[in-house]
Each structure stands twice: as C-alpha cells, then as structure tokens.
Amino acid sequence: MMMSILTPLILSWSMPSSRTMTGPTAAPARLSLRCVAAPCMQAVPPLKVVIAGGGVGGLTTSLAMLKAGFDVTLYEKTQKYARFGGPIQFASNALSTLKAIDENLFARVMEKFTFTGTRRCGIKDGLRADGTFRMTNVADPKYLIDPGVPADWYLEFPLRQCADFFQLPYTGVINRPDLQEILVEECRKLKPDFLVNGAPVAAYENTPEGVSVRLKDGTTISADVLVGSDGIWSAVRAQMYGEGEVKGLTADGRTQQGCPYSGYTVFAGEFVPERVEDFRDYYECGYKVYIGPRKYFVTSDVGDGRVQWYSFLAQPPNTRRAGDSWEGGASTEKEGTDVISYLKGLHEGWTDEIHYVLDSTPAAAVEQRDLYDRWPELFRSWADGSAVLVGDAVHPMMPNLGQGGCQAIEDAFELTKALKEAVLTSDAAVPRPELTRAALQTFYKRRVARCAGVSLLSRLASDLIVNFFDTPWSPHDSRGNSALGYLTFAWKPLLQFVIFPLQFLFLYSYHPSGSMGDLPKRLEAAWRTRHKPAAEAAFAKAAKEGQAVGAPSFFSASKS
Structure with missing residues (x-):
C-alpha cells in the first residue's frame, strides 16, 4: 500500500531468498525496493483503476497493476468466463514481458505452452x-x-x-482458455473480487478527482484511471475519438466504427x-x-x-x-x-x-x-484525461506476425510502469489526477512508435504476399x-x-526480463518430453x- 508522501519513508533493500531461486524458471537474484513505514504513518488510498474488457490485455493489465499495489476492478461484458477460443501465439518479446510482470505467471504459462x-x-x-x-x-x-x-x-x-541472440524463450502457442484461467487465478490471489462479469463499460466522464465510469446498466463508478481494453470495437475508444456508435457501419460497408x-x-x-x-x-x-x-x-x-x-x-x-x-x-x-x-x-x-x-x-x-484494421494512431493521444486505451482498442493488428496479444501484454507492463513511476516520484504539492494523467501521456509516448512499427509490419505482410508475390520462377x-x-x-x-532477420530482431528487441541464459534451452527440453506423447x-x-x-x-x- 502506498504511504503518505508527506511522511518520511524508511527505505530498505531486499534480496530474494536463495531458497526461491530454484526450478526451471528461476531468474537471477535482483535487488528490489520496498517501503517500510513506521507505525505512526498514515496510509493514503491506493490508486483505484477500472479496466474495461477482460481479454488478454485486460487480464494482464489487471495482474500487473494488482502486483503494483493498485486497487483494480475489471468489468467484463460476458456473464461468465467459459472455456472457449483457440490457441494464441506468444512471441519471444511477449514471453519476456510475462516473466517481467510475474515469475509465477511465466512458469504456469510455460507448463501449458507449445513451442513452434x-x-x-x-x-x-x-x-x-x-x-x-x-x-x-x-x-x-x-x-x-x-x-x-x-x-x-x-x-x-x-x-x-x-531468440538465441537475446537469450529469450522461443515463440509458441498456448490455448486461450488455459491462459485465461491462469490469469484469473493469479489475479484472484491478490484480490478475490477483482472481476465483475456481465457489466460492460458504456461511457466515461473526466472529473476533477479522476474519472466517472458508467456501466451499461447505468451504474457509475468513480476511479483514478479507466483503462479501455475492450477490443477493436471499443466503447471507450468510440467516445474518446468521437467515432459514433460502436460497430457502426458506413453506407459502403467498408468502414466500421472508423476501422477500414x-x-x-x-x-x-x-x-x-x-x-x-x-x-x-x-x-x-x-x-x-x-x-x-x-x-x-x-x-x-x-x-x-x-x-x-x-x-x-x-x-x-x-x-x-x-x-x-x-x-x-x-x-x-x-x-x-x-x-x-x-x-x-x-x-x-x-x-x-x-x-x-x-x-x-x-x-x-x-x-x-x-x-x-486501423492505421497506427501517431497523432492522437491514446489518453483522454484519466482514460487510456490499450491493446486492440487502439492498435489492432493483422494476424500475420501473431503480435496482437503480444503488444497488449507490452502495453500492460508499460502502463503499470508509468503509473508506478508517477506515484513513487510524486510531489506532495501535485494533485493525484494531474500525476496520473501525465503518466498516461508518458505511456502513450513510450509506446506509439513501437506499436506503429509492429502494426505496419503486420499489415505489410498481407499486402506483399497478395499483391507482390506469386509462384516463384524456376528454370524447370x-x-x-x-x-x-x-x-x-x-x-x-x-x-x-x-529483411526477416531485421524484422524479428526488432520484435524481440523489447525484452524487459533481460536475457535468460540457458533457461530457454531448458524450457524447450522439458517441453519436448511431453509434446510427442500427447501428440x-x-x-x-x-x-x-x-x-x-x-x-x-x-x-x-x-x-x-
């Protein structure tokens, strides 16, 4: 829990116990900063975050922010989570980000993973x-x-x-129901009631204190931040960018909610x-x-x-x-x-x-x-006051590179990081809404160039193959x-x-976990022992x- 910035903090450095550094997914020991408060200190409420949409991006953002100590509630429109949906690809950059968010999450994903x-x-x-x-x-x-x-x-x-160049785990797939189950369980360990089903976010209004979020049933919730993670047909985006009706189709049928x-x-x-x-x-x-x-x-x-x-x-x-x-x-x-x-x-x-x-x-x-598809949002901020867009809500991608979910996971990590930085380095004289709104703009500026590059590469792959490829010439x-x-x-x-070496080096150059030594090889070896018998x-x-x-x-x- 965040302590009052008006009260002195006692900072101590802690090293993870060597007993926790065993097993196939163990990471090198790293110093971590924690705040120890004297009994007389008075705590301020943690940052209150509402997340719209419980897909991969919304659930990963929930976990990252819960681990940061934020008070997170995710509103999902489906009445309940059922086991549906097929495999989702995670490239090396996404696996590195999952590990940076949570070691246990990464280990559980690896147990269900199929390397390609x-x-x-x-x-x-x-x-x-x-x-x-x-x-x-x-x-x-x-x-x-x-x-x-x-x-x-x-x-x-x-x-x-x-992947070997950066010493990262190899690209592969995990079944969406397995991933969903893991993320929900890990979030519930931190906040059992973090998830509210059957409650889609319909609209929002910025207020002097933060943001007021209105659900479809008319309920309103006050929060410090609203995260729009409600997919390509996002209600949060439709309001933020003035796109009109959600999934609204133009007369020629070629543009839907501003999406061609x-x-x-x-x-x-x-x-x-x-x-x-x-x-x-x-x-x-x-x-x-x-x-x-x-x-x-x-x-x-x-x-x-x-x-x-x-x-x-x-x-x-x-x-x-x-x-x-x-x-x-x-x-x-x-x-x-x-x-x-x-x-x-x-x-x-x-x-x-x-x-x-x-x-x-x-x-x-x-x-x-x-x-x-959408063209990258290079000139419109992804944030409006205390509301911000992540994942497919702001940068949907063609599936050719399998980076849609990967970029949503990167968003989760970077958004949480920007908000943590704003809170930990805040000046007591600056109101919290100003701090969080500045952090959302920081997040947008950090992410816009990379997401634009990945989005354009994903789209270019389709256009090149269909318009500039054919059966290659042969003399025979x-x-x-x-x-x-x-x-x-x-x-x-x-x-x-x-071209392809440069493309994948660019994709994997984002790896917040750092290099993992021989861990990727060990993970592959463990996977091979179970892959063939199952097949x-x-x-x-x-x-x-x-x-x-x-x-x-x-x-x-x-x-x-």
Whole structure:
C-alpha cells in the first residue's frame, strides 16, 4: 500500500531468498525496493483503476497493476468466463514481458505452452510442394541447375536464431482458455473480487478527482484511471475519438466504427492427423505459409496433435461463403456447396498438402471472419484525461506476425510502469489526477512508435504476399513465368538474409526480463518430453473416433 508522501519513508533493500531461486524458471537474484513505514504513518488510498474488457490485455493489465499495489476492478461484458477460443501465439518479446510482470505467471504459462519457434517455420511454394509434407533444404541454390534438387521450401524464418541472440524463450502457442484461467487465478490471489462479469463499460466522464465510469446498466463508478481494453470495437475508444456508435457501419460497408476493411477475409479450421505418416513434418515444422497467386494458406502445430490452418483471401467485405460453418453467414455460392468444397475449388492446382488439410477438417469446424484494421494512431493521444486505451482498442493488428496479444501484454507492463513511476516520484504539492494523467501521456509516448512499427509490419505482410508475390520462377517448369513470379524469385535472398532477420530482431528487441541464459534451452527440453506423447495419443484417438468438432477455435473471443 502506498504511504503518505508527506511522511518520511524508511527505505530498505531486499534480496530474494536463495531458497526461491530454484526450478526451471528461476531468474537471477535482483535487488528490489520496498517501503517500510513506521507505525505512526498514515496510509493514503491506493490508486483505484477500472479496466474495461477482460481479454488478454485486460487480464494482464489487471495482474500487473494488482502486483503494483493498485486497487483494480475489471468489468467484463460476458456473464461468465467459459472455456472457449483457440490457441494464441506468444512471441519471444511477449514471453519476456510475462516473466517481467510475474515469475509465477511465466512458469504456469510455460507448463501449458507449445513451442513452434524451436522448429522450422517458413514459407513453402504452394504449387510445387509435392504433397508429402517433406522437409527439404531451404537454401540450396543447386536447384537452378539440377531439376532433381527440391525447391518447395522458399525460405525459413530466423525465429530461433533471433531468440538465441537475446537469450529469450522461443515463440509458441498456448490455448486461450488455459491462459485465461491462469490469469484469473493469479489475479484472484491478490484480490478475490477483482472481476465483475456481465457489466460492460458504456461511457466515461473526466472529473476533477479522476474519472466517472458508467456501466451499461447505468451504474457509475468513480476511479483514478479507466483503462479501455475492450477490443477493436471499443466503447471507450468510440467516445474518446468521437467515432459514433460502436460497430457502426458506413453506407459502403467498408468502414466500421472508423476501422477500414483490410481487403482480406480469413477462413480458419483445426484437425488432428489420424496418422503422422500422412503429415510427415509434424514434429519438425512449427508453422508454414504456402504462397501462390493472390492468396496464401497457413498451417501451424498448436499442441496435443492439433493442426490449425488459415486461408487468407482478398475479397470484398461481407462475402459470406461459410454458411455451414460457425460464422453462420448466408452462402452466396449455389445451394449445396459446402465450405470445404468451396475452399478446395479456390486452391485448385495447389499442392495436395493443402487439400489433405481441408479434407481432414469437418465443415462445421471452419470459421470465417472479415479482417478490419486501423492505421497506427501517431497523432492522437491514446489518453483522454484519466482514460487510456490499450491493446486492440487502439492498435489492432493483422494476424500475420501473431503480435496482437503480444503488444497488449507490452502495453500492460508499460502502463503499470508509468503509473508506478508517477506515484513513487510524486510531489506532495501535485494533485493525484494531474500525476496520473501525465503518466498516461508518458505511456502513450513510450509506446506509439513501437506499436506503429509492429502494426505496419503486420499489415505489410498481407499486402506483399497478395499483391507482390506469386509462384516463384524456376528454370524447370512453366510456373512463375510472370513479372510477379520473377519478382518473387528475386525477393528470396533479400528476405532470407536481410529483411526477416531485421524484422524479428526488432520484435524481440523489447525484452524487459533481460536475457535468460540457458533457461530457454531448458524450457524447450522439458517441453519436448511431453509434446510427442500427447501428440501420439491424439493421433490414435482421431484414427479411432474421427475428428472432433468443439467450441469455436479462433474468432469467438474477438466477435465482441
């Protein structure tokens, strides 16, 4: 609890006990500053924070601020948390941030984690891959003169090398329900009643004392700070930037609440191979992107034998063709055409690897969603008085780099840090609202450049692949004999050895935990001991019982 700044503080330095520094996730001992108050000191109330929205960003912000000693209440619109939603990717920068927020949180996430960045992740030729899911040499130039040398792998992403450069854990995925459960439990250890369900934040009003927050049912709450973490269709943002009605759509259907349609729709599904022999690269490949004319297709290991896939298509908004999928939109195709047949038709002539993935997926396990995007907010502050935006509410991102959740976690850390600095270094003569409002502006200024860079890179990936990539030229067949085919061939060395290394070094350069020594290697070794047995059990179950169709796997958490 914060002590009165008018009373002298007795500062003492404490070193974590050596008994707490054991186990696979132990961190080097660090000095920490704590305040010890004399019995006569009178405490002032802790900073009161209201958080709108209980997604990854809202829950992580809640935990970071509760650990800082703030009085946090999170208002979530769903009536209760249920186990829904599929895997979410955490890159090395996000894992470092989780560890900096809380060691126990990091350890629990690692217990549920599936590493992808420890294996090959890269781009394959969607037309030339031979259908056997083989792992051929990525960078063998002999294919130019020898038609027997495979050229189905276009390039490899340097995820492992860039993580090793900073000594950080490797990129991977965790099931959203597991992450949600961990975060809620860790928050409740600090404040059992921190979460209020069925209570969406509708509006706010800055007051001389801070902020007055109005819930949808009319209830008002006074607080020092409001954090708008209520997603891309944020009510807090709609008011802050004057965007009108939440999810309001323009007449042409291309802009929703000030958010333009990206130009892309995505289908997503999940299946379990019934025999690993049919999906030969399962243990050797984390994820891969198949490229071809005007579209791309992604598959990823998401743990427990499951393979998740995404099909990215450049189409007008509201082009609903997944009528028999979870999205439930009316099909514009002729009656009787199911979503799997539709997608197979779009990928006619592409590798049998994609067709195997589609054939293995039940139509009812497919979702569709139009992707909306925003340009980075470079010139409008993310804060209005005592209200501030974080995560998708202010910087939603295309899913290509898997950085949406990662950047929300970075926001949680940096926002808490800015508020702590303001409180600990405050002048008694400065009113608390002035201190907190200045801290929110500090947070915005620290985050805006990095988030803009990550957002633009995420968007650029889609535009480049769809508009400037094609089947790469080869001297051994007639595919790729177009201007874009020659350009795609020429891109390869520049992307492999310059652009992608710089991109991932930039992403991982934010690592507030610091380097972790040999911990990432030990975590990987521990994961490998449990990965294969879990996958083998899943393969055997799928072969015996067929494909399971469960809860929505990718989009359900973001439909709000």
